[in-house]
Amino acid sequence: MWSTFVMTLKTNLRNKPALFWVIVFPLAVATLLNGMFGDLASGYEIKAVPLAVVQDANWKRAVGAQTFVNALSGTTTSNGAGLGATGSSAAGSDAAGSDQSAGTKAADSEAAGTESAGTESSGTDMRLVDATAVTSLDQARQTIAGATTDGYLSVDGSGRIVLTVSAAIANGSTNASESASNTHITIAALGEAIDLYNRTDTLTRQLLDTNPQAAASRSFWTSLNDITGMTRETTLTNFKPDAMARYYYALLGMSCLTAMGYAISAVTTAQANLSALGIRRTVAPLSRSAQLIAGFLASWLCSGLSLLIALAYIRYVCGIALGGREPAAALAVLLASFMACAFGTMIGAIPKLSHSVKTGLTSAIPCALSLFTGLYGGFAMSLSDWIARNAPAFGLINPAQQVTDLFYDILYYDGYGPFVATCARLLAMSAVFLIAAVVMLKEERYEHL
Incomplete structure (x- = not known):
C-alpha cells in the first residue's frame, strides 16, 4: 500500500495538466485580478x-x-x-x-x-x-x-x-x-x-x-x-473586507474542484478496462480497496498542498486579508480538497466512460458550477446573490458554492458556528460521493483481462 501511495504521488507530480489547473491557473488568475482591481478598495x-x-x-x-x-x-x-x-x-x-x-x-x-x-x-x-x-x-x-x-x-x-x-x-x-x-x-x-x-x-x-x-x-x-459624538463607524462583519475578496474566494472554489483530476486519475488507473496499468493492478496481490485508499490519500495530499500554495499567494502576495483566521482558512482548504477528491473518486468510478471523457469533466464541471459562485464578473456575482436569496437549496448542493461559503463564513461572521455548519455540509457531500463510488466500483466486473 505504501508503494502504491508513493507511486501515485509521483504520478500526480508528473501530471502537467493537473498541475496547471490546480497551481498555475489560480496563481495566474489571482495575479490578473490583483493587477486589474488591486486598487479598487482605495x-x-x-x-x-x-x-x-x-x-x-x-x-x-x-x-x-x-x-x-x-x-x-x-x-x-x-x-x-x-x-x-x-x-x-x-x-x-x-x-x-x-x-x-x-x-x-x-x-x-x-x-x-x-x-x-x-x-x-x-x-x-x-x-x-x-x-x-x-x-x-x-x-x-x-x-x-x-x-x-x-x-x-x-x-x-x-x-x-x-x-x-x-x-x-x-x-x-x-x-x-x-x-x-x-x-x-x-x-x-x-x-x-x-x-x-x-x-x-x-x-x-x-x-x-x-x-x-x-x-x-x-x-x-x-x-x-x-x-x-454619537455617530461612530462600525462594521457588521468580523473585520473590514476587501472589495475584491469575493472573486478570490470564488476562484478558490473553482480551483478546489479542478483538483478532483488527481482522484479521477487514481481511480481510472486502477480499472482494467481503461488502461494496461489497470490490468496489472487488477491481478496484483494488493486488494483493490487498498489501492484506492492509497490513491485517494496521495491525491488528497497533492491537491491540499496545491491549494494551500494558492491560498498563501492570495493572502500574502495579493494582500486579501482573512481577519487573523489563517489557520481556519488552511483547514477550509484541506477540507475542500478532501471533498474534491471524493467527488473525483465518484466521477472516476462511473462505468462505461473513457479516461479522456472523465478528464474533460475535470474542467467542465468546475467551470459550470463556478458561474453560480460569482467568478465571472458582476453578472455572475448578481446571479450568485439572487440564488442565495431566492433559491438557497441550489447553493447547498453546489460544491463550488459551499467551498466559497467556507471563506465567507471566515470573513463575515464573528463566531465559527456558520463555518462549522458549512464544514459539516462538505463532509456530508464527501460521504455521499464516496458511498456512490464504492457502490459503482463494487458492482464492476470484467469478462476477461
Missing part, C-alpha cells in the same frame, strides 16, 4: 477634499465655524492660530449666558465630536477638508474656476455653514485632485458633519433663549458633546 476611502473657506464678515461672526473647520482639516487653534482670525473658542463661565459664548461652545462640542468620531473609527485623525482661506465669495469661485478647489465653505446671514461644490463634482465628473468616488464619499460625509453642526448650533441657541441658566451648567455642555 476608491471607497475618505480623503480630504480641497475647499476654499470664505472668511468674510459672516464667517467672523460665527465664532465656532473656524473651530469646526479646523477639526475637519486636522489643524489646531492653540493661541488663536488657525486658517484665519476667529472668535475665542474657550469662552469663560462669566460669558456663559451670552449668545456668542453659546455658539462657540456648541461649535466646540461639534468639533470635538467630529474629531473623536474620526479618531475612534480609524485609529487616526480623519481629515475631510484641505482648507484654503479666502476673503470673499468671488475669490472662492475663482479657485473653483482655476481647478484648485472642488468647492467652498461659507456662512450665511443666520450663522449656518453652507457647503457649495463645483458643477463638475455635482454632475459626477472627476477632478484631478481626487478620484470621483473618493470625492463623492467625502462630500457626503462632510455634508452630514455640517448638518450636524448647524442643527446642534441652532438647538443650543434655542435652548439658551428659553433657559439662559443652562449655560452655567457643565452637564449641559457635556450632554451636547455626547450627542455630537
Whole structure:
C-alpha cells in the first residue's frame, strides 16, 4: 500500500495538466485580478477634499465655524492660530449666558465630536477638508474656476455653514485632485458633519433663549458633546473586507474542484478496462480497496498542498486579508480538497466512460458550477446573490458554492458556528460521493483481462 501511495504521488507530480489547473491557473488568475482591481478598495476611502473657506464678515461672526473647520482639516487653534482670525473658542463661565459664548461652545462640542468620531473609527485623525482661506465669495469661485478647489465653505446671514461644490463634482465628473468616488464619499460625509453642526448650533441657541441658566451648567455642555459624538463607524462583519475578496474566494472554489483530476486519475488507473496499468493492478496481490485508499490519500495530499500554495499567494502576495483566521482558512482548504477528491473518486468510478471523457469533466464541471459562485464578473456575482436569496437549496448542493461559503463564513461572521455548519455540509457531500463510488466500483466486473 505504501508503494502504491508513493507511486501515485509521483504520478500526480508528473501530471502537467493537473498541475496547471490546480497551481498555475489560480496563481495566474489571482495575479490578473490583483493587477486589474488591486486598487479598487482605495476608491471607497475618505480623503480630504480641497475647499476654499470664505472668511468674510459672516464667517467672523460665527465664532465656532473656524473651530469646526479646523477639526475637519486636522489643524489646531492653540493661541488663536488657525486658517484665519476667529472668535475665542474657550469662552469663560462669566460669558456663559451670552449668545456668542453659546455658539462657540456648541461649535466646540461639534468639533470635538467630529474629531473623536474620526479618531475612534480609524485609529487616526480623519481629515475631510484641505482648507484654503479666502476673503470673499468671488475669490472662492475663482479657485473653483482655476481647478484648485472642488468647492467652498461659507456662512450665511443666520450663522449656518453652507457647503457649495463645483458643477463638475455635482454632475459626477472627476477632478484631478481626487478620484470621483473618493470625492463623492467625502462630500457626503462632510455634508452630514455640517448638518450636524448647524442643527446642534441652532438647538443650543434655542435652548439658551428659553433657559439662559443652562449655560452655567457643565452637564449641559457635556450632554451636547455626547450627542455630537454619537455617530461612530462600525462594521457588521468580523473585520473590514476587501472589495475584491469575493472573486478570490470564488476562484478558490473553482480551483478546489479542478483538483478532483488527481482522484479521477487514481481511480481510472486502477480499472482494467481503461488502461494496461489497470490490468496489472487488477491481478496484483494488493486488494483493490487498498489501492484506492492509497490513491485517494496521495491525491488528497497533492491537491491540499496545491491549494494551500494558492491560498498563501492570495493572502500574502495579493494582500486579501482573512481577519487573523489563517489557520481556519488552511483547514477550509484541506477540507475542500478532501471533498474534491471524493467527488473525483465518484466521477472516476462511473462505468462505461473513457479516461479522456472523465478528464474533460475535470474542467467542465468546475467551470459550470463556478458561474453560480460569482467568478465571472458582476453578472455572475448578481446571479450568485439572487440564488442565495431566492433559491438557497441550489447553493447547498453546489460544491463550488459551499467551498466559497467556507471563506465567507471566515470573513463575515464573528463566531465559527456558520463555518462549522458549512464544514459539516462538505463532509456530508464527501460521504455521499464516496458511498456512490464504492457502490459503482463494487458492482464492476470484467469478462476477461
